Amino acid sequence: MPEAELVAAAQGGDLGAFEQLMQRYEPRVLRLAMRIVGNEADAEDVLQEAFLKAYAKLDSFQRQSSFYTWVVRIAVNEALMKLRRRRGDRELPLDQELDTGEDLLPREVEDWRPNPEQQMARQELQDLLNQNIASLALPYRVVFQLRDVEGLSTEETADALHLTVPAVKSRLLRARLQLRDKLSRYFRRPGDGSLPAGAARPEGQA
Amino acid sequence: MRCTQLIAELCAYLDQEGPQAWADFEAHLAACRKCRQLVETCRQTILLYRSEPLPPLPAAIHSRLMTAVRRARPAK
Structure with missing residues (x-):
């Protein structure tokens, strides 16, 4: 059944329709929560809180965005609150100032071997992707997850995180560059990228 | 254009966002090997994450969730 019909039925009190909506998006919301809070028990709590809240507020869903985007916004909020409670912080952890003035120009750039996804076993690759995204600072990790994994637009990401569009763009660039750099250690072509840092800077700067 | x-x-x-024309960008790419490598490996990074298979949700998690939702259902 199309999503709009399921949402309309769920808003009319059909619990079965709501369950179908949940089943469509539970795995993605759980993965998103895992990426933010970092452990399975808290991620399951976030999943549950997000869908309970979505169910309670279903009448207020205006269908201007997709149901998934709406649930993601709720889930991100729940996950950040969970982190804040865990850390005992008063501020949302996304509000921290990130611009350190660091040079964005990567010091080493090199070709990767072709088909990096075929260079290791599926589970090994998955562990590598999980470890590397987990090692990003939270503000970069959340923006990358929403934009590049969940497929939200820049505006939807800004809206979900209460950030400006330029802040989302800046964090996405840094997240992508950092992840690229981390993955390059595994996928670079043998014999490449071994130049001294100064010599490996991109050409054409003069 | 500089690096x-x-x-x-x-x-x-x-992301092919915005109204820009990419002639200057692509002219730089054609002339700068390091920038070509940077663009290509960034693209591969994004692709690796976009093509992650989604693990199926354990049935027990769905069932705990449904129990909680049923409990929260307003009496009609």
């Missing part, structure tokens, strides 16, 4: 300018526009280029 630093290319990096500033990297996301817009990869």
Whole structure:
């Protein structure tokens, strides 16, 4: 059944329709929560809180965005609150100032071997992707997850995180560059990228 | 275009966002091997994450969730 019909039925009190909506998006919301809070028990709590809240507020869903985007916004909020409670912080952890003035120009750039996804076993690759995204600072990790994994637009990401569009763009660039750099250690072509840092800077700067 | 300018526009280029024409960007890419490598490996990074298979949700988690939702259901 199309999503709009399921949402309309769920808003009319059909619990079965709501369950179908949940089943469509539970795995993605759980993965998103895992990426933010970092452990399975808290991620399951976030999943549950997000869908309970979505169910309670279903009448207020205006269908201007997709149901998934709406649930993601709720889930991100729940996950950040969970982190804040865990850390005992008063501020949302996304509000921290990130611009350190660091040079964005990567010091080493090199070709990767072709088909990096075929260079290791599926589970090994998955562990590598999980470890590397987990090692990003939270503000970069959340923006990358929403934009590049969940497929939200820049505006939807800004809206979900209460950030400006330029802040989302800046964090996405840094997240992508950092992840690229981390993955390059595994996928670079043998014999490449071994130049001294100064010599490996991109050409054409003069 | 300098390498630093290319990096500033990297996301817009990869996402093909905005009204920009990419002639200057692509002219720089054609002339600069390191920037070509940077753009290509960034693209591969994004692709690796976009093509992650989604693990199925354990049935027990769905069932705990449904129990909680049923409990929260308003009496009609």
